[in-house]
Amino acid sequence: MSKLIKVAGYRQLLDPIQTELGIKQIKDFFQANLSTALRLRRVTAPLFVMRGLGINDDLNGVERPVSFPIMDMGDQVAEVVHSLAKWKRMMLGEYGIQAGYGLYTDMNAIRGDEELDNTHSLYVDQWDWERTIRKEDRNLAFLKRIVRDIYAAILRTEYLVCESYPQIKPFLPEDIHFIHSEELLQMYPDLTPKQREDAISKKYGAVFIMGIGGKLSNGEKHDGRAPDYDDWSTPNEDGYKGLNGDILIWYPVLGRSIELSSMGIRVDKESLIRQLELENKQERLNLFFHKKLMSDEMPLSVGGGIGQSRLCMVLLHKAHVGEIQASIWPEEMRKECASAGMPLI
Numbered sequence: 426m427s428k429l430i431k432v433a434g435y436r437q438l439l440d441p442i443q444t445e446l447g448i449k450q451i452k453d454f455f456q457a458n459l460s461t462a463l464r465l466r467r468v469t470a471p472l473f474v475m476r477g478l479g480i481n482d483d484l485n486g487v488e489r490p491v492s493f494p495i496m497d498m499g500d501q502v503a504e505v506v507h508s509l510a511k512w513k514r515m516m517l518g519e520y521g522i523q524a525g526y527g528l529y530t531d532m533n534a535i536r537g538d539e540e541l542d543n544t545h546s547l548y549v550d551q552w553d554w555e556r557t558i559r560k561e562d563r564n565l566a567f568l569k570r571i572v573r574d575i576y577a578a579i580l581r582t583e584y585l586v587c588e589s590y591p592q593i594k595p596f597l598p599e600d601i602h603f604i605h606s607e608e609l610l611q612m613y614p615d616l617t618p619k620q621r622e623d624a625i626s627k628k629y630g631a632v633f634i635m636g637i638g639g640k641l642s643n644g645e646k647h648d649g650r651a652p653d654y655d656d657w658s659t660p661n662e663d664g665y666k667g668l669n670g671d672i673l674i675w676y677p678v679l680g681r682s683i684e685l686s687s688m689g690i691r692v693d694k695e696s697l698i699r700q701l702e703l704e705n706k707q708e709r710l711n712l713f714f715h716k717k718l719m720s721d722e723m724p725l726s727v728g729g730g731i732g733q734s735r736l737c738m739v740l741l742h743k744a745h746v747g748e749i750q751a752s753i754w755p756e757e758m759r760k761e762c763a764s765a766g767m768p769l770i
Contacts, residue, residue: 428542429758431680431765432744438592439741443770447586448737448749454585455736456529456552457576462525463571465554467526468516470509470530476502479653480511480710485670488538505548508730510654511599513555513716518723527556532730541754543745544683544735548752555728563725565635565661568668569603570726572633575686576601576672579736586740593742596677598630605635605665606647618647626675626682637687639703652700653709654690659696660738685736688729693717745769 432656436754439447459465473493474480479502481490490507494500509532515529539545555729558567580597587595605624606618612622625632638650638657648671650657655669669689676683692700697718701707709715717723734750737743747754747769754762754769762769 428477428540429761429762430543430681430744432680432767433439434679435678435744435766437743437748437766438481439590440469443590444743445742446747447590447741450589451582451586451737452733455578457581458551458581459554459575459731460529462574463529463554463556464525465527465529465556466522468520468528468530470532470553471506471512472533473503473505474512476504477712479709479714480515481506484679488536491535491537500709504534507536508532508549508551510555510651510728510730513553513728514723514726515717517555517557517726517766518717519651522557522558522724523561524559524724527554527726527728529554531733543679543757544738545748546734546750546752548734548750550733550750551730552733553728553730554752557724558690558727560725562694562727563656563659563668565663565668568635568690568727569633572601572603572670572688574671575688575731576631580683582736585739589742593740595632595710601631601633601672602629603633603635605663605664605667606637606670607641609634609647610641610643618645621647622682622684623671623675626673629675630727631672632674633669635661636665637670638700642737644667646671650687652692652704652706653697653715654691655687656692656696656700657689658700660702672741675765676739678739678744681763683735685739686729686731688727688753691725692718694721 490504492502492504533552534549609621637648657667657669671684672686673682673684734746737747737749744767750768
């Protein structure tokens with residue numbers, strides 16, 4: 426498989442039983458730390474939502490959701506969620522969660538259009554979280570504080586893993602570096618966005634790249650982001666645009682950067698209208714979710730998703746996410762992985 430990274434001399438540090446124990450330990454410990462750090466309560470979440478309400482995450486706008494007709498509802502169509510980015514914000518209002526508190530949930534999704542490689546699977550599992558904020562919290566300083574809290578929880582989890590399995594050595598830096606995607610472009614103008622991510626992640630070990638979704642000075646986006654959840658267009662106090670970003674780390678096992686979380690302060694009414702106009706998707710204002718937002722029926726919020734299998738993968742020093750989760754892989758990839766010492770579940 427052309428997209429598969431095969432690591433010379435790779436060997437699993439944990440056997441299958443130790444791996445399963447490690448996965449449970451990481452998931453239990455990290456979500457407890459995340460909940461405490463951000464003051465989040467756990468809630469139950471849907472696997473699918475109705476089509477046409479504007480609730481499902483549109484990702485980059487080209488991925489096709491898995492869908493099916495519901496016999497007892499006159500064959501109305503439901504879609505398996507891509508993520509719960511917008512659903513969570515609705516629930517903050519439904520549950521009446523006050524500013525400074527929020528919710529998290531186990532999000533399971535199927536992304537049939539995913540390009541499969543060492544870190545991308547058809548099966549997506551995340552901790553999806555959302556927290557109610559005040560109007561005065563819609564700034565970069567607040568966003569950075571939340572990012573540091575999340576990164577600190579990751580560091581504590583890495584310490585636990587290394588204490589439990591001495592053969593695993595820590596590699597994450599103590600601090601996370603912040604940089605805007607426009608600054609990154611100016612630093613590495615001749616590199617692609619992915620190459621820029623690798624360069625900055627290798628330099629600092631852990632970075633939060635801000636302002637993802639809007640066009641940069643070269644007329645291109647660093648990466649795609651739907652126009653109706655993250656706010657990527659509001660001017661911030663650093664002189665750039667955007668109140669969102671991605672947490673990336675440099676992963677020495679694969680010799681590349683890996684995204685662990687996508688997150689941001691969510692759109693208010695003004696930024697929603699602006700971003701829908703920029704993306705020429707003003708018709709979404711007629712959808713259920715967008716009408717609720719424009720009618721002030723949902724609170725201001727910050728939120729994101731943190732990959733469960735991907736976090737387990739890097740903290741257990743695995744070379745392929747298929748060593749962590751059970752999914753479907755091309756037979757050719759399974760054979761290549763087995764011959765490279767990374768048998769897939």
